[in-house]
Amino acid sequence: MPVYEYRCQDCGKVSSFFIRSIGAPLEPVCAHCHSQNLRRRMSSFATGKTTQSVHDSHTSPSDPGYYSDPRNIGRHVESSFKRYGMEMPAQVRETIEAAREGNLPKEINP
Ligand SMILES: [Zn+2]
Missing domain, CATH: 2.20.28 (Rubrerythrin, domain 2)
Incomplete structure (x- = not known):
C-alpha cells in the first residue's frame, strides 16, 4: 500500500x-x-x-570505483565497437571476459 x-x-x-x-x-x-x-x-x-x-545512469570510467565492479571491465571497449558498428575481435572479447572473472591480463610489455 x-x-x-x-x-x-x-x-x-x-x-x-x-x-x-x-x-x-x-x-x-x-x-x-x-x-x-x-x-x-x-x-x-x-x-x-x-x-x-x-x-547507475551516470556511472562512467571517470567515477572512482568504476573498475572495482568487474561487470564494468571492458564496457567502454564494447560500447566503442558497438558505436562504430564493428564486431569485437574474439581476442579482445576473451580478454574482457577473463578480466571479469578476475583473471586480469598481465602487464603488456612493449
Ligand atoms: Zn500542521
Missing part, C-alpha cells in the same frame, strides 16, 4: 497517509494542527530508489 508523506506548511511537521487505491482522491489534513495547507513530500523509499537509478 503506497504511503504518501505531506509536510504541513503551517507547523512544518510531516504526516503520512496510506492510500487505499491509486487515484483515490486525497485531502490530507495535518495530523498535528489539522491544517489543510500540506505539500506532498517524497517518501524516503522513493527518494532512495531515484538516487540509485541516477547513480
